[in-house]
Amino acid sequence: MLFKNLNKVTLALVMTLFLGACATQQATTTTKGDDAYTGTETVKFLADGVPDRVFFSTNKSELTSAATTTLGKQATYLKANPNLNVVLEGHADERGTREYNLALGERRATAAKNYLISNGVAANRIKVISYGKEKPANPASNVLAWSQNRRTVTVKTN
Amino acid sequence: MKYKIFTILALFFILTAKSFALVSVDITRGNLDPLPTAISDFYLDSKLGDNIKKLQLESKIPELIQNNLSRSGLFFALEKKSFIQRPEPAHNKPRFEDWAFIKTQVLVTGKISLEKEGRLRVEFKLWDVVSATELSALAFYTTPDNWRRVSHMISDKIYERLTGEKGYFDSRIIFVSETGPKVDRKKRLAIMDQDGYGVKYLTLGNELVLTPRFSPASQHVTYMSYFKNLPRVYLLNIETGIQDLVGDFPGMTFAPRFSPDGKKIIMSFAQEGNSDIYTMDIKTRVVEKLTDHPSIDTSPSYSPDGSYITFNSDRSGLQQIYTMKSDGTNVKRISFGEGLYGTPVWSPRGDLIAFTKLYRNKFYIGVMRSDGSGERLLTENYYQEAPSWAPNGRVLVFYRETASDNSGRGGGAKLWSIDLTGYNERLIQTPTDASDPSWSGLLSGK
Numbered sequence: 001m002l003f004k005n006l007n008k009v010t011l012a013l014v015m016t017l018f019l020g021a022c023a024t025q026q027a028t029t030t031t032k033g034d035d036a037y038t039g040t041e042t043v044k045f046l047a048d049g050v051p052d053r054v055f056f057s058t059n060k061s062e063l064t065s066a067a068t069t070t071l072g073k074q075a076t077y078l079k080a081n082p083n084l085n086v087v088l089e090g091h092a093d094e095r096g097t098r099e100y101n102l103a104l105g106e107r108r109a110t111a112a113k114n115y116l117i118s119n120g121v122a123a124n125r126i127k128v129i130s131y132g133k134e135k136p137a138n139p140a141s142n143v144l145a146w147s148q149n150r151r152t153v154t155v156k157t158n
Numbered sequence: 159m160k161y162k163i164f165t166i167l168a169l170f171f172i173l174t175a176k177s178f179a180l181v182s183v184d185i186t187r188g189n190l191d192p193l194p195t196a197i198s199d200f201y202l203d204s205k206l207g208d209n210i211k212k213l214q215l216e217s218k219i220p221e222l223i224q225n226n227l228s229r230s231g232l233f234f235a236l237e238k239k240s241f242i243q244r245p246e247p248a249h250n251k252p253r254f255e256d257w258a259f260i261k262t263q264v265l266v267t268g269k270i271s272l273e274k275e276g277r278l279r280v281e282f283k284l285w286d287v288v289s290a291t292e293l294s295a296l297a298f299y300t301t302p303d304n305w306r307r308v309s310h311m312i313s314d315k316i317y318e319r320l321t322g323e324k325g326y327f328d329s330r331i332i333f334v335s336e337t338g339p340k341v342d343r344k345k346r347l348a349i350m351d352q353d354g355y356g357v358k359y360l361t362l363g364n365e366l367v368l369t370p371r372f373s374p375a376s377q378h379v380t381y382m383s384y385f386k387n388l389p390r391v392y393l394l395n396i397e398t399g400i401q402d403l404v405g406d407f408p409g410m411t412f413a414p415r416f417s418p419d420g421k422k423i424i425m426s427f428a429q430e431g432n433s434d435i436y437t438m439d440i441k442t443r444v445v446e447k448l449t450d451h452p453s454i455d456t457s458p459s460y461s462p463d464g465s466y467i468t469f470n471s472d473r474s475g476l477q478q479i480y481t482m483k484s485d486g487t488n489v490k491r492i493s494f495g496e497g498l499y500g501t502p503v504w505s506p507r508g509d510l511i512a513f514t515k516l517y518r519n520k521f522y523i524g525v526m527r528s529d530g531s532g533e534r535l536l537t538e539n540y541y542q543e544a545p546s547w548a549p550n551g552r553v554l555v556f557y558r559e560t561a562s563d564n565s566g567r568g569g570g571a572k573l574w575s576i577d578l579t580g581y582n583e584r585l586i587q588t589p590t591d592a593s594d595p596s597w598s599g600l601l602s603g604k
Contacts (some may be wrong), residue, residue, distance in 0.1 A: 059476070059498075061431070094559070097500035097514050098368060098594070099413040100477055102382075102389070102434040102456040102468060103426065106410055110431030124526045129389065130410055130428065134366055139340035139566025 002042035037063045037147035042137045046154060050077045052114060056150040058093070061107040065113060071112055072108040074154055075119035088112050089153045090130040091137075098132060105130030127157070170526075175203075192234040193320070194261055196209075196571035197224045199238065200268030200280070201245040211280070215244055215270055215305050216245070217279065221307035221420040223266065226327045227316065227355060229575075230553075231582030236262050249283060254290040264314060266457045273299055280305075282312050284559065294319050298471060303595045305397060306355065311602055326548040327352060331555060332379055332396075335359065336591040337433060340388050340566055345454040349396065352597070355585045357430065369544075372598045375420025379596075380404065382412045391425050393440065405438045405445055409438070413456045416538045418464045426456040435469055435486075448486035459503045459511075461528070468492075468502040468511050479513055483527060493532030501544050504528070506599075507551035510578075514556075523556050523576065546596045555586065 037055040044052045051074075053065035063087065078084060090109030092101035109128035118122050137153075138145035200216045222425055227233035241248075242256040248269035257265050265285040275280045281297040292456065296315055298308045307328065316326030335348040335357075345367050348361040360379075370381035379394045391404040391411040405411065407427050414425040421440060426433045435449045435458045449455040454471035460467055468481045479493040480503045493499040497517030504511055508528070515522040521542045524535040542558040555575045562569030571593040573586040586592075 048588070059472075091380075094541070095519075096498075096516070097457070097470075097477075099243040099426070099457045100454065100472075100500050102368075102410065102412045103428055103456050106433065107431040107454065114431075129387065136340055136341070139562055139569070140564050141561035141569055142564060145566075 003068055020072075021141065028125035034064070035143075035147055036060075036066070036088070036150070039148075042148045046074060046156065047077050050074055052155070053151045053153040055147060056108055056152075058146075059096070059104070061104065061111045063111055067112070072119060075116050075121050078116065078125065080120045083158070085125045085127075085157045087127040087129055087153050087156060087157050088116075089135075090128060091135060091149055091151050091153070092133045092140065093110060093149045094133045094136065095146060096133065099118045102130050105132045108150075108152050183338065192232055193263055195224075195233045195264045195266070196236045196257060196260065196262035197226060197227075197238075197239060197266040198243075198248045198268070199245045199268050200282070201249055203269065203271035204272070210272070210302055213302055215278075215280075215302070219268065219270075219309045219312070222306060222353075223313045223316070224469070226310065229353070229582075229584055230317065231577060232317075232321065236260060252285055252287075253362075254285075254287055257285075259288045264320065268312075272384035276301065278305075280301055280308050282315075285318055294538055306351065307601070311561075312349070312352075313373070314600070314602075323552065324550040324600070326550045326553060326597075326600065328601050329549055330372075330501075330601065331573070331586070331595050332360075332372060332598070333557075333588070333592045333595040334367060334370065335588070336593060337363075340562060340569060347379070347394075348588075348592070350588070357589055360394065360399075364381055365414055368437040369594050369596075371415050371546075371596045373420045374417045374418055375416075375597050378420070380416060380418075380423050380425075382414065385478070391423065393423065404440075405436075407441070411436075416461055417460050418462050421556075424458045424460065424467065426458070435467070448482070448484075449489075450486075454469055457501050461504045462506050462508045466504075466528070468504055470500050470502060477516075479511065479526075479530070486494040492526065492528070492532060493533075495533055503545055504545065505547050506549060510538070510549065512545040512554055514545065523554060523559060525578065534580070536576050536578070537574075537583060544594055547599050548575075549600045551578075555595040555597055557595060559593075 011138045034057050051070045054070050062096050088109040090105030092104045113126050113128050136149045138148045162254045166247040197220045206519050224235040239513050240260045243253050249269050251585050265287050271279045279297055279299055282583040283295040284293045286293050289317045291419045300308050310328040313327040317325035329352045332349045335346045338344045344363040347358050347361040347367050347370050350357040366384040368382045370379050377397045383392050389410040391414040393404050394401040394403050404423050409429040411425050412426050416422050422437045424437045432452050433456050433536045435448045435455050435456045451473050453471055455471045457470035458467050465484055467484055471480050477498040477500050478491055480491050497515050499513050499515050502511045509527045511528055512525050515524055520538050522535040523537050523545050526533040539558055540561055545554040545556040553575055557571050558574050561573045570591045576583045
């Protein structure tokens with residue numbers, strides 16, 4: 001019994017010691033500003049002149065001006081083809097935790113969906129799905145690939 | 159009796175000294191001085207039949223115990239060939255001077271004999287060589303094919319007796335097995351013993367599966383699946399293979415975990431670009447919404463008494479760790495260091511929260527107290543996340559990914575364990591790449 005109690009006390013002491021010995025923190029920020037991809041690699045087309053995807057900055061779901069231009073073209077195309085339905089696939093890069101990235105992908109896909117709706121596409125024609133970081137377009141582990149993977153892709157479902 | 163208490167204390171102080179050595183190590187690998195331990199071959203009762211003898215359990219059981227104890231980082235197993243005394247006399251009456259001569263401080267011996275109906279009796283004794291006393295002795299009754307379980311249970315008894323803490327060897331890990339190229343990864347649920355042995359696959363790989371977690375109270379697992387291309391949380395009975403959709407949500411549910419009593423599943427539900435935290439009572443199917451904020455709220459994890467929840471939110475603008483009462487009130491941010499924080503998970507001891515941190519393009523597994531103080535980073539790497547606690551709250555399992563090259567080849571994920579000191583980091587061998595590990599409770603109960 002004595003042994004048990006003593007042990008508890010010592011454990012507590014040990015915890016205090018090594019928690020107390022903890023890290024010194026330095027300051028910088030890990031988030032970047034505008035690093036959305038602006039190139040054309042990996043991009044496919046829903047129709048002539050209608051790119052299928054838009055790109056996002058790290059940890060962001062705000063639409064860039066390039067993104068709204070692309071989504072504007074998609075809206076025009078979808079309004080001209082009223083029988084087409086689409087699913088918006090939201091994706092994240094591999095430099096984030098899996099669960100947060102699932103939420104981030106959903107937020108990105110919803111941002112794109114809301115833009116299409118505000119440009120006259122009926123909401124019931126659009127579904128969203130998030131794949132988080134599960135389906136990279138470019139499997140490389142570098143800054144270019146990550147920027148190509150932070151995306152929302154519009155896919156025809158019929 | 160008094161003498162016995164004295165020897166226990168003597169041993170205890172030896173271990174305490176080790177603990178302090180551990181403590182001073184932290185991330186920068188120092189030198190730990192594990193306890194010298196001799197694990198003798200067990201001896202076989204001569205009445206055992208040849209069918210049992212050919213299993214060679216007299217050496218396999220001690221080998222597995224040795225593997226467990228060595229991997230814990232707290233014990234240093236001495237080589238068998240240096241042992242002077244034979245297994246049988248060592249078990250019945252050790253000549254302590256022979257064992258002291260090879261500089262062991264602890265001796266484990268054992269005996270395997272036949273019980274009724276083909277069952278075995280496996281007895282072990284733990285000896286303190288320094289004070290020449292028996293510390294504990296226990297016998298297990300089992301069928302021969304169950305020898306691994308028995309070896310893990312003996313390992314736990316030894317660990318418990320020498321450290322004063324519960325063991326964690328008689329436990330399992332559920333994880334996601336990964337195969338194929340990164341752009342078309344096949345993921346399957348898999349389960350194995352804590353030491354990586356006996357991998358069994360629970361799903362076929364037809365759909366993407368993520369983040370399995372054990373129920374603390376039953377043979378259930380909760381996980382996320384893209385079955386029929388609808389990302390949802392499921393409940394799986396691993397004995398029967400029967401699986402159920404959790405709740406009826408009009409969108410993605412993800413990041414599931416059980417409440418400590420196993421009665422509820424807590425998870426995120428994403429809708430219209432907003433993820434909030436919900437619980438569902440498994441029996442009554444009653445759903446409760448716990449957070450209501452336009453930010454991302456995810457990765458919830460209960461405190462072991464069920465009264466608090468820690469979770470991940472970007473309501474401050476960036477990913478940080480928060481706590482709240484289990485009814486959703488009293489939300490408090492607890493992470494204030496530089497960088498991003500994710501995947502908080504409450505220790506089964508209740509005192510610490512383990513997390514993933516992204517700081518200057520490196521990923522860390524760390525721990526902090528539940529009020530956010532005392533942040534301590536255990537391991538730094540290119541990519542790692544998703545810590546899960548061993549049942550005794552001393553060890554974490556997590557997955558680590560290596561980068562792929564510019565053509566997209568070469569990247570992969572593996573499971574690693576590390577103890578709370580940040581010192582004893584070990585790869586857990588798996589037949590395929592592996593991610594999203596979750597540690598079970600002790601199989602033999604608390």
